[in-house]
Amino acid sequence: xxxxxxxxxxxxxxxxxxxxxxxxxxxxxxxxxxxxxxxxxxxxxxxxxxxxxxxxxxxxxxxxxxxxxxxxxxxxxxxxxxxxxxxxxxxxxxxxxxxxxxxxxxxxxxxxxxxxxxxxxxxxxxxxxxxxxxxxxxxxxxxxxxxxxxxxxxxxxxxxxxxxxxxxxxxxxxxxxxxxxxxxxxxxxxxxxxxxxxxxxxxxxxxxxxxxxxxxxxxxxxxxxxxxxxxxxxxxxxxxxxxxxxxxxxxxxxxxxxxxxxxxxxxxxxxxxxxxxxxxxxxxxxxx
Amino acid sequence: xxxxxxxxxxxxxxxxxxxxxxxxxxxxxxxxxxxxxxxxxxxxxxxxxxxxxxxxxxxxxxxxxxxxxxxxxxxxxxxxxxxxxxxxxxxxxxxxxxxxxxxxxxxxxxxxxxxxxxxxxxxxxxxxxxxxxxxxxxxxxxxxxxxxxxxxxxxxxxxxxxxxxxxxxxxxxxxxxxxxxxxxxxxxxxxxxxxxxxxxxxxxxxxxxxxxxxxxxxxxxxxxxxxxxxxxxxxxxxxxxxxxxxxxxxxxxxxxxxxxxxxxxxxxx
Ligand SMILES: Nc1ncnc2c1ncn2[C@@H]1O[C@H](COP(=O)(O)OP(=O)(O)OP(=O)(O)O)[C@@H](O)[C@H]1O
Ligand SMILES: [Mg+2]
Numbered sequence: 196x197x198x199x200x201x202x203x204x205x206x207x208x209x210x211x212x213x214x215x216x217x218x219x220x221x222x223x224x225x226x227x228x229x230x231x232x233x234x235x236x237x238x239x240x241x242x243x244x245x246x247x248x249x250x251x252x253x254x255x256x257x258x259x260x261x262x263x264x265x266x267x268x269x270x271x272x273x274x275x276x277x278x279x280x281x282x283x284x285x286x287x288x289x290x291x292x293x294x295x296x297x298x299x300x301x302x303x304x305x306x307x308x309x310x311x312x313x314x315x316x317x318x319x320x321x322x323x324x325x326x327x328x329x330x331x332x333x334x335x336x337x338x339x340x341x342x343x344x345x346x347x348x349x350x351x352x353x354x355x356x357x358x359x360x361x362x363x364x365x366x367x368x369x370x371x372x373x374x375x376x377x378x379x380x381x382x383x384x385x386x387x388x389x390x391x392x393x394x395x396x397x398x399x400x401x402x403x404x405x406x407x408x409x410x411x412x413x414x415x416x417x418x419x420x421x422x423x424x425x426x427x428x429x430x431x432x433x434x435x436x437x438x439x440x441x442x443x444x445x446x447x448x449x450x451x452x453x454x455x456x457x458x459x460x461x462x463x464x465x466x467x468x469x470x471x472x473x474x475x476x477x478x479x480x481x482x483x
Numbered sequence: 484x485x486x487x488x489x490x491x492x493x494x495x496x497x498x499x500x501x502x503x504x505x506x507x508x509x510x511x512x513x514x515x516x517x518x519x520x521x522x523x524x525x526x527x528x529x530x531x532x533x534x535x536x537x538x539x540x541x542x543x544x545x546x547x548x549x550x551x552x553x554x555x556x557x558x559x560x561x562x563x564x565x566x567x568x569x570x571x572x573x574x575x576x577x578x579x580x581x582x583x584x585x586x587x588x589x590x591x592x593x594x595x596x597x598x599x600x601x602x603x604x605x606x607x608x609x610x611x612x613x614x615x616x617x618x619x620x621x622x623x624x625x626x627x628x629x630x631x632x633x634x635x636x637x638x639x640x641x642x643x644x645x646x647x648x649x650x651x652x653x654x655x656x657x658x659x660x661x662x663x664x665x666x667x668x669x670x671x672x673x674x675x676x677x678x679x680x681x682x683x684x685x686x687x688x689x690x691x692x693x694x695x696x697x698x699x700x701x702x703x704x705x706x707x708x709x710x711x712x713x714x715x716x717x718x719x720x721x722x723x724x725x726x727x728x729x730x731x732x733x734x735x736x737x738x739x740x741x742x743x744x745x746x747x748x749x750x751x752x
Contacts, residue, residue, distance in 0.1 A: 356631055371582075372585070373580045373582045374582050375581075376547075376552060376578065377576070377578070377582050379552055379569050379570060380550055380552060380574070380576045380598070381570065381572075381595065381596040381599050381600065381649075382569075382570045382571075382572060382599060382600055383599045387599055391595075391598075391599070392584075395584065395586050471586075472585035472629060472631065473585070473588050
């Protein structure tokens with residue numbers, strides 16, 4: 196045993212063997228730099244295409260023209276004129292539609308995920324309706340609920356409810372057999388198993404469904420306005436497009452995407468507080 | 484300790500039967516599998532018994548029936564004189580996976596059985612006991628840590644605390660340490676023995692490891708597959724408390740050889 200000697204550094208050994216991992220230069224760029232660079236390239240190409248007159252400005256306005264309109268729309272929104280009113284209408288449609296989709300979606304998801312009846316009898320209908328072209332229901336909603344905000348809320352909720360149902364039901368099934376057996380062995384009731392095992396286990400799946408819903412709900416509201424004559428941002432887009440005011444269409448769409456980002460961001464924020472134990476790869480922390 | 488080992492002397496004492504299984508059979512109609520065939524088993528107070536057998540021979544099924552997690556197809560299961568008709572709180576269970584819940588701290592995981600059975604207040608009241616158990620398994624200071632920060636062995640030790648929190652008289656263990664490395668496994672086995680001796684608890688262990696079965700048990704049941712039945716009960720007459728040194732005892736070697744021979748025969752019928 197005494198023959199074993201600890202290795203001593205310095206005698207006959209080369210110095211620290213530090214070596215570089217070969218990362219190509221554009222992989223090594225900081226995130227902000229690479230994102231900004233990509234934006235510059237994109238705007239440059241856009242400017243090139245429009246500046247050389249390759250396409251008519253009615254089809255694609257120059258970036259500069261679009262930026263000007265972006266500022267104009269931003270100022271109108273801040274000044275609180277009709278644009279803000281329209282934005283507020285669409286925001287209401289999105290928020291109510293989203294709340295409705297989550298509320299009803301969770302109830303249906305629990306019915307499907309927790310009861311055999313729901314799984315056998317309800318789920319097939321949900322799948323069948325999900326495969327239908329849901330936008331085709333828009334005229335029906337207008338006929339039932341009129342041209343006001345209600346029909347848009349209904350369509351937005353209708354379009355975004357399915358990922359919530361599926362996410363909730365899948366989440367309730369996610370608890371593994373060992374965990375179920377453990378709960379059974381300590382005498383947990385069905386209700387306790389649902390509250391203390393299945394729901395916490397299923398939260399990540401549930402939030403995945405809700406995140407998808409939070410994006411598609413905006414599309415639903417706008418489609419509702421296109422098809423059912425609303426007074427929100429969708430209507431402004433429709434009018435701008437009919438007047439061939441393409442820069443306006445672009446800037447309205449960009450402000451609209453802020454709405455989607457807001458709902459999505461809210462969901463991510465809530466998820467981080469409630470599902471602190473689950474590392475999720477969403478946009479925020481994927482490259483940190 | 485010596486008092487305990489005297490109590491558990493193999494010959495000439497009348498021990499109270501805790502578990503009594505008579506003619507327990509189980510068949511799974513769906514797959515036409517006869518998992519268990521007329522198993523008889525008596526466990527006495529303070530006894531440590533193991534069952535060893537090929538994969539799929541019905542060990543886990545037997546354990547689930549004893550725990551009241553699944554009913555037998557025929558036969559009777561009595562625990563402390565009462566038939567087992569569902570999960571019982573005088574039974575503690577441990578499985579191959581620790582199955583700690585990531586949204587609960589280690590302490591909250593450990594008091595979960597109390598919280599389920601008696602509510603949040605009662606769970607709060609056993610925090611002291613939970614801390615004592617954490618000390619016992621060498622996890623002092625890890626009470627507020629979430630399971631993702633525990634190693635596999637630490638998680639399994641926390642699972643052991645959870646099993647013990649309701650102070651069960653009977654421990655049913657389904658390969659509890661088989662996912663651990665050999666060093667932690669030996670350590671955990673000795674801990675398990677110490678806990679059982681201290682509380683005079685009755686234990687029934689499912690394992691794939693012959694040395695583990697021999698070092699821990701008063702009796703090792705060898706099980707044969709399809710249909711699952713006991714083909715031999717090997718009494719282990721090594722003194723208590725057992726130590727890891729006994730692994731090199733010639734008597735120990737003879738027991739393992741006997742069981743291995745029995746397994747080889749049984750597995751290929
Ligand atoms: N729920 C079930 N439905 C149908 N068959 C089952 C079910 N559970 C177990 N079996 C069958 O019963 C037999 C015994 O299974 P069991 O899990 O008890 O084996 P085991 O001895 O614990 O095996 P292992 O050592 O691999 O854990 C196997 O053939 C298995 O396929
Ligand atoms: Mg098993």
